[in-house]
Amino acid sequence: MSDLSRTVFYDLHVELGARMVPFAGWEMPVQYAPGVMKEHLFTRESAGLFDVSHMGQVILRGPDVAEALERLVPVDIVGLAEGRQRYGFFTTDDGGIIDDLMITNRGDHLFLVVNAARKEADLEHLRLHLPEIEVEELTGRALIALQGPKAEDALAALNPAVREMRFMDVADVELAGASCWVSRSGYTGEDGFEISVPNTMGPRLMRALLESPAVQPIGLGARDSLRLEAGLCLYGSDIGETTSPVEAGLNWAIQTVRRKGGARAGGFPGADRILSELETGPARKRVGLLPEGRAPMRAHTALFAEAEGGAAIGEITSGAFGPSIERPMSMGYVPADHAMEGTTIFGEVRGKRLPATIAPLPFHKPSYKR
Amino acid sequence: MKYTEEHEWLDDQGGIVTVGITAHAAEQLGDIVFIELPEAGSEVSKDDEVVVIESVKAASDILAPIDGEIVEVNEAIVEDPGKVNEDPEGEAWFFRIRPADPDQMADYMDEAAYKAFIG
Incomplete structure (x- = not known):
């Protein structure tokens, strides 16, 4: 090691x-x-x-740094007050997610916290697309x-x-x-x-x-x-370069000022796809799933509409036993027409299709101090 | 008591062998959250996947250590899989099997050999 x-x-x-x-x-x-x-x-x-x-800590400094970062994220950074933090994601040209991150306004600079496995890719992305901005990795x-x-x-x-x-x-x-x-x-x-x-x-x-x-x-x-x-996404499992933020249900992180009709609409990679998905809805959605019984349905479990026959309609991206809810829980992607809460679908576990119900996220209600 | 390299223990009491997993195995698996047992009355062959265990970390299989008939299974651990972490070599046995060929047990380790095996 x-x-x-x-x-x-x-x-x-x-x-x-x-x-x-x-x-x-x-x-x-x-x-x-x-x-x-x-x-x-x-x-x-x-x-x-x-x-x-292990997570990456990065500082961005330079002229109009908030406007600059908005070229890479569909998030309202200009409107982020000093001493406030916001969730966001770097998007790809075709509307996928390079990484998700926390963005803080620390007055004369922005402070980012990024995923360990994506840190090098993020730094390269920032330096390539924001040449006027000083990108400092805090080691x-x-x-x-x-x-x-x-x-x-x-x-x-x-x-x-x-x-x-x-x-x-x-x-x-x-x-x-x-x-x-x-x-x-x-x-x-x-x-x-x-x-x-x-x-x-x-x-x-x-x-x-x-x-x-x-x-x-x-x-x-x-x-x-x-x-x-808590229904939170893990980069590399629930979100990645092949999932759009709208498919992932992260619409709440895209403020209206960056959407169609907003004062600073678009202007980030993949904006065409992401902004139109916001209006028309995505073809598939990330959903919560509660398997019946005690058998966990883990990541990469194939999902089916019916107990027998038919092709897979989606896949589980995270699955485990929930100690607080005392039952197994999963998240995964299904076509939008199978995403309604209460719908029963089937996950194939050890060759058997077991029922699971589409359930609201989060599984455990958060207790943030707002 | 006999032990397999798959970390099962076999306790032969008058021709019926009780099978479970060792404390070392339970520790390595972490918190166990799901167990699927074979049907009582089923005939199994050595190395059949007869039990599924899911821990907080991963799924694993338990292989039948010998040929024979499953005569009883421990439903209590299906109801409360955490018992396997609490008492793996006692109350939380998995199944009882009537061996088709008792000689199959001869090759398995005794306690001293198993302790050496897990280091």
Whole structure:
């Protein structure tokens, strides 16, 4: 595993009993001693601490940087207030998704958090298409997430200023002596924070947070089941270069100012397809699926309209057992005319077609502090 | 008690062999969320896929360790698959089989050999 990168928390993970696995070029904790199920439930009832330092942190600086970034994302960046964060995605020329990311207005620059596996592609894309913009990859900062109903209390014990933050606010906050950039957001469907911390100060901050009995370290295994219960997409599984944001149901992330008739409509790669899909509806849609029984329907399970015969109509893109909803859950793509909630379709598991019902997303209602 | 390289344990009590998975296997699989067992009364051959286990991580098969007739299955673990993580070598057995050829068990490991096998 010598070619894998390690985050600044590697020694701490090992000390905490993590099982380390390769993930997107990094050695990351997939679980700690309690295991995925208990870690998931702990996060939903208390506060889970995640190392997500494998993700890319990027700063964009330059003249009219917000207008510039709008050339690559169908998102209202010009209207993003200082100290606020927004979800977005880089689109391909034919309306697919290069990566999804979080975009923050930090006053004189934009701060991006991108997926680990897409970081190099994103940097190349930014530098190629925004030549006037300075693109700086931050390698000197780690990233951790503190998620769950007790996250606010646990973080406020280090600095009460975080109590004032609302969902998608971003602020400079001193925590355990470190100058941190804190956002009130996450990837679990829980209230919580993501914290960018200088590498050198990271382990000290993580230890300070773990001093609270309300906080436990949580691995990537539970991170995946938490995000799936929350109906959130995983890049490379649920979205990618062959899925459009409208097929993926990410319409909410495309503000009206960038749609047809808006003041800054279009002007991003794939705008023709994406904007017309917004008006006429996509041919296929990402849906939630609740399999009957206890057998999980995992990614790449073929979906059929009928219990027997006929060709596959779609495929599952994420599937797992949901510890909080206590049943299996999946997401996948089906033709628009099979996407109505309550429709029964069939997933082929070990040669048998098992019924599953189209269900609303998220499976577990989020508790963001708006 | 005998052990297979597939991390099954076989407990022969008067000609009926109880089969389950070892604590090591349960630990490696992680939290188990789904189990499909064979039908009681079915005839199986060695290496047939007789049990499906899904953990939070992945699906895996359990192979029949010997030829024979499945005489009983443990429905309690179908109802509560988590029992396999709690007590894999006790309460959470999988099925009982009447061997067609008891000699097939002779090649399997004893406890010391299995412990050496898993290191």
